[in-house]
Amino acid sequence: MAASKFKIALVQLFVTANKSENLARASKLISQAAGGGANLVALPECFNSPYGTKYFPEYAEKIPGESTNMLAKAAKDNKVFLVGGSIPEEDGGKLYNTSTVFNPEGELIAKFRKVHLFDIDVPGKIRFQESETLSPGSGLVTFDTPYCKVGLAICYDIRFPELAQIYTRRGCKLLLYPGAFNMTTGPAHWELLQRGRALDNQLYVGTISPARDEKASYVAWGHSTLVNPWGEVVAKAGHEEEIVYSDVDLSYVDEVRSSIPTSNQRRADIYKLQDMSQN
Numbered sequence: 001m002a003a004s005k006f007k008i009a010l011v012q013l014f015v016t017a018n019k020s021e022n023l024a025r026a027s028k029l030i031s032q033a034a035g036g037g038a039n040l041v042a043l044p045e046c047f048n049s050p051y052g053t054k055y056f057p058e059y060a061e062k063i064p065g066e067s068t069n070m071l072a073k074a075a076k077d078n079k080v081f082l083v084g085g086s087i088p089e090e091d092g093g094k095l096y097n098t099s100t101v102f103n104p105e106g107e108l109i110a111k112f113r114k115v116h117l118f119d120i121d122v123p124g125k126i127r128f129q130e131s132e133t134l135s136p137g138s139g140l141v142t143f144d145t146p147y148c149k150v151g152l153a154i155c156y157d158i159r160f161p162e163l164a165q166i167y168t169r170r171g172c173k174l175l176l177y178p179g180a181f182n183m184t185t186g187p188a189h190w191e192l193l194q195r196g197r198a199l200d201n202q203l204y205v206g207t208i209s210p211a212r213d214e215k216a217s218y219v220a221w222g223h224s225t226l227v228n229p230w231g232e233v234v235a236k237a238g239h240e241e242e243i244v245y246s247d248v249d250l251s252y253v254d255e256v257r258s259s260i261p262t263s264n265q266r267r268a269d270i271y272k273l274q275d276m277s278q279n
């Protein structure tokens with residue numbers, strides 16, 4: 001029988017412009033998280049490079065490559081499931097914002113390319129057009145652990161509730177979103193979106209941000225968080241580098257779903273959700 005509890009570590013890494021420093025630091029914090037008892041360790045969006053359209057071409061790598069080789073080794077050395085945040089990936093002349101997942105044997109078990117690119121323009125506040133240099137992914141990705149099935153997406157993807165609903169339909173009890181919200185949308189929407197996705201789908205939602213660097217061209221909000229199926233924040237970082245640990249209690253997912261059985265109360269006769277993804 002699958003274990004009903006496991007420990008997750010959200011690694012809020014301080015990311016700099018120095019890739020090898022980022023990789024070394026990430027590797028050290030993954031070991032620290034494993035030493036702290038985590039079964040599953042997760043890194044932030046763009047953990048190996050600064051976040052910004054001008055940086056993506058400069059830092060992009062093939063998979064496998066330097067960054068994912070480090071992740072594979074760290075997962076194996078520390079015997080953890082490792083969600084490698086995301087990195088700018090180059091493939092076939094295109095760039096993607098890509099998350100990779102490794103099992104405790106160091107094998108790549110999932111690869112997700114951000115599906116919804118972060119293209120926004122909030123007048124006087126923030127304009128960001130990820131599509132200037134990136135291409136979107138075209139598939140949805142879940143992976144299996146001995147604990148539960150996990151759904152994976154990246155940052156802006158959290159704004160699209162259909163994606164989370166599809167992962168829930170596929171049997172996920174935990175959704176993970178490496179992400180880097182900013183000083184405008186962070187305070188307004190970061191926690192609200194996570195609590196919304198968790199409550200709508202009655203599952204755990206974890207987000208993993210880089211630590212805030214006030215000197216960076218894109219200032220991340222921080223506040224990596226875990227929300228439970230009741231919609232409560234159970235663990236939350238500040239904005240500096242830190243590891244946030246929490247137990248994920250899968251029996252609580254079942255309890256909430258049986259107390260308020262929304263998933264059996266849908267009106268398929270008046271609306272429907274369609275999963276068109278091939279993977």
Ligand SMILES: O=C(O)CCC(=O)C(=O)O
Pocket residue numbers: 045117118154155156157159179180181182185186189
């Ligand atoms: O949705 C937002 O407000 C922020 C999204 C973002 O920063 C990203 O997709 O990387």
